[in-house]
Amino acid sequence: MAKGKKMTKTQLATELAEATGTNKKTAGQFLESLCSIAYAEAKKNGEFTVPGIGKLVKSNRKARMGRNPATGETIKIPAKTVVKFRVAKAAKDSVLGSKK
Numbered sequence: 001m002a003k004g005k006k007m008t009k010t011q012l013a014t015e016l017a018e019a020t021g022t023n024k025k026t027a028g029q030f031l032e033s034l035c036s037i038a039y040a041e042a043k044k045n046g047e048f049t050v051p052g053i054g055k056l057v058k059s060n061r062k063a064r065m066g067r068n069p070a071t072g073e074t075i076k077i078p079a080k081t082v083v084k085f086r087v088a089k090a091a092k093d094s095v096l097g098s099k100k
Helices: 009-020 024-045 089-096
Strands: 047-050 054-061 064-067 074-077 080-087
Antiparallel strands (some): 064 074
16 A cells, blocks of 8 residues: 555555455445444443444533634533544554553
């Protein structure tokens, strides 16, 4: 794969199929199922963990004061719920190298 190019879903399914000895269709269905399960669990339980990679976490943000960059006017930003992804330590160490 060329440097700087992001892996597409099709390429990921192909790599997964080769690594597991299945076909691309099965690997693609696995990815779709994993996403569906992750979304449903995060919505229901507030988090979903993919061991060794990280977890999706539902988080509440408080209301706060902000500034409109165009006018400089102070505005109130309402409270809202957001989804965050927390990267697992194993993934950080694998990608970045462990600190010594």
